[in-house]
Amino acid sequence: xxxRLREHFLNTKPYRLxxxxxxxxxxxxxxxxxxxxxxxxxTHAQLDDLVRHQLDPCSDVYLDLxxxxxxxxxxxxxxxxxxxxxxxxxxxxxxxxxRLHIFVVSLRCEHSCHYCQVxxxxxxxxxxxxxxxxxxxxxxLVLRSxxxxxxxxxxxxxxxLNFDRVRQIVTEAKAQAGSKRxxxxxxxxxxxxxxxxxxxxxxxxxxxSTSVDGPPFIHDSNRPRPGNDSxxxxxxGIERVRAALGHDRxxxxxxxxxxxxxxxxxxxDEYVRLGFEAIFLRPLSPYGFxxxxxxxxxxxxxxxxxxxxxxxxxxxxxxxxxTFIVETYAQILLTRLLTPFTTGYVDLQxxxxxxxxxxxxxxxxxxxxxxxxxxxxxxxxxRFRLGNVHRDSYEAIFRSETLxxxxxxxxxxxxxxxxxxxxxxxxGSDPIFNYxxxxxxxxxxxxxxxxxxxxxxxxxxxxxYERDPVARRIFWSWVRNAPIGATQExx
Amino acid sequence: xxxxxDTTIYPLDVVQRAAHVFTARCFVLFRRLDSNRMAVELExxxxxxxxxxxxGEFANVLLDHTLRxxxxxxxxxxxxxxxxxxxxxxxxxxxRQMNAxxxxxxRGIAQR
Numbered sequence: 001x002x003x004r005l006r007e008h009f010l011n012t013k014p015y016r017l018x019x020x021x022x023x024x025x026x027x028x029x030x031x032x033x034x035x036x037x038x039x040x041x042x043t044h045a046q047l048d049d050l051v052r053h054q055l056d057p058c059s060d061v062y063l064d065l066x067x068x069x070x071x072x073x074x075x076x077x078x079x080x081x082x083x084x085x086x087x088x089x090x091x092x093x094x095x096x097x098x099r100l101h102i103f104v105v106s107l108r109c110e111h112s113c114h115y116c117q118v119x120x121x122x123x124x125x126x127x128x129x130x131x132x133x134x135x136x137x138x139x140x141l142v143l144r145s146x147x148x149x150x151x152x153x154x155x156x157x158x159x160x161l162n163f164d165r166v167r168q169i170v171t172e173a174k175a176q177a178g179s180k181r182x183x184x185x186x187x188x189x190x191x192x193x194x195x196x197x198x199x200x201x202x203x204x205x206x207x208x209s210t211s212v213d214g215p216p217f218i219h220d221s222n223r224p225r226p227g228n229d230s231x232x233x234x235x236x237g238i239e240r241v242r243a244a245l246g247h248d249r250x251x252x253x254x255x256x257x258x259x260x261x262x263x264x265x266x267x268x269d270e271y272v273r274l275g276f277e278a279i280f281l282r283p284l285s286p287y288g289f290x291x292x293x294x295x296x297x298x299x300x301x302x303x304x305x306x307x308x309x310x311x312x313x314x315x316x317x318x319x320x321x322x323t324f325i326v327e328t329y330a331q332i333l334l335t336r337l338l339t340p341f342t343t344g345y346v347d348l349q350x351x352x353x354x355x356x357x358x359x360x361x362x363x364x365x366x367x368x369x370x371x372x373x374x375x376x377x378x379x380x381x382x383r384f385r386l387g388n389v390h391r392d393s394y395e396a397i398f399r400s401e402t403l404x405x406x407x408x409x410x411x412x413x414x415x416x417x418x419x420x421x422x423x424x425x426x427x428g429s430d431p432i433f434n435y436x437x438x439x440x441x442x443x444x445x446x447x448x449x450x451x452x453x454x455x456x457x458x459x460x461x462x463x464x465y466e467r468d469p470v471a472r473r474i475f476w477s478w479v480r481n482a483p484i485g486a487t488q489e490x491x
Numbered sequence: 492x493x494x495x496x497d498t499t500i501y502p503l504d505v506v507q508r509a510a511h512v513f514t515a516r517c518f519v520l521f522r523r524l525d526s527n528r529m530a531v532e533l534e535x536x537x538x539x540x541x542x543x544x545x546x547g548e549f550a551n552v553l554l555d556h557t558l559r560x561x562x563x564x565x566x567x568x569x570x571x572x573x574x575x576x577x578x579x580x581x582x583x584x585x586x587r588q589m590n591a592x593x594x595x596x597x598r599g600i601a602q603r
Contacts, residue, residue: 019570088577446515
């Protein structure tokens with residue numbers, strides 16, 4: 001036994017580091033962020049001092065870092081317990097397993113949208129409709145989900161062209177739900193909506209989601225149909241559904257095409273004119289017909305980001321002047337940046353939401369990990385098909401090797417580039433997107449369009465939040481989903 | 492452009508992580524020169540990319556990844572413990588040491 005002086009056992013470090021990542025944000029600042037989503041700016045010198053254990057324990061920056069779990073010392077109260085609880089909260093989207101169940105009840109559609117991801121089939125080919133038995137078997141799987149709250153989204157093609165199936169799914173799901181709470185959404189272009197359908201939606205509290213790409217010259221160009229009156233029909237449908245179900249029971253999404261890029265303000269103005277309080281500025285997806293028509297409808301990530309920033313600037317200006325309207329993707333990112341809570345957005349999760357957050361039941365009973373993997377199958381690549389409702393059990397589908405590999409490939413902590421990124425807690429992974437654009441479910445981050453878009457947007461929002469006090473208040477109103485002044489402000 | 496890297500200062504893992512950042516702009520090749528040195532060859536994909544700027548950027552990214560490695564050395568075990576504790580149904584934390592001084596570190600977590 002060797003005896004040593006007491007000094008040998010005294011810890012020479014005044015504090016210990018807790019796990020975090022950093023980014024050299026600009027010439028003056030580094031951004032530090034930890035796994036529970038806390039972040040703050042340091043000077044580059046402060047970052048170096050932090051890592052060298054040379055921060056002054058009486059300084060404001062030390063206290064900030066300690067309170068946000070970047071370091072702990074002998075006065076820290078339960079740092080590991082707090083971090084564990086917060087980490088669990090951020091990953092709570094895993095709780096309950098698959099919550100979003102998408103039914104593709106028909107591939108039929110009378111529109112010919114340029115960016116459509118669906119294998120379009122003309123309206124008279126009934127064999128591309130989901131059968132009654134397929135819907136029932138799919139519902140059996142849906143109700144095996146351990147989640148207490150689930151969402152059933154019914155889409156197509158155009159789902160209203162197979163309305164019997166829509167009615168069946170909603171009716172049977174409600175009858176068999178037991179203690180589960182089920183939310184229903186029907187995604188439709190509204191061109192075929194009838195009073196009977198509207199009455200059914202009202203009776204069963206169905207939410208309607210439709211597409212509005214902007215004013216008529218953009219919408220009708222993107223979404224041609226016989227008569228070239230998609231915009232007019234959609235608006236009429238929105239009015240009728242709102243009158244019966246309530247103003248907030250209709251949501252709209254837009255898809256950005258090359259034509260859209262030059263008109264961010266017109267698109268936002270159309271949403272304001274139609275009384276929507278949210279707009280989701282979605283880029284084109286690299287799937288299905290959207291991929292084939294890239295030359296006419298496509299654009300680079302950089303071009304999309306320029307469009308997005310212009311639209312965001314305009315949205316902020318509108319909010320400043322008293323018009324409350326949220327940009328949905330920014331809202332998702334800001335919720336992750338500013339709160340400890342998760343979001344239900346399955347396309348930006350780690351591990352990815354494919355299969356474990358959302359699943360797709362195709363018209364023929366095939367089950368896919370995501371709508372995008374169904375799109376790939378329509379282009380003769382079915383590697384992400386999980387099974388079929390007529391042949392495979394719940395266990396065979398949701399414990400399949402295909403799903404395990406997808407999930408395993410999408411954990412950002414194991415992806416080169418992502419694992420060192422300060423924005424990891426706010427971002428996510430999309431293995432199907434990676435496979436479609438780069439040929440591998442694991443992305444090559446430096447050349448990934450997914451990375452380029454999300455890194456830029458997260459950085460842009462942080463920058464705005466830090467330097468613009470009015471934008472900060474508007475962002476908080478988006479996170480709370482309430483206009484400034486409607487609720488007591490906390491920031 | 493060939494950069495000579497002292498591997499006693501920059502471990503291989505650090506050099507690889509730094510080089511990976513540049514693979515969008517460069518083709519990258521490593522060569523071992525001797526037990527303490529390696530060569531990192533960066534060939535710009537775009538001829539307009541200034542070699543001197545690339546070289547400087549690479550040096551800075553190398554420094555940053557060295558810093559990240561230092562942070563990881565001190566904190567990776569803590570991260571693993573937090574994630575494991577968050578997802579397990581048992582309690583992995585040693586409750587007997589709840590009131591212990593941070594200097595005690597009975598499991599040697601901070602000393603790995």
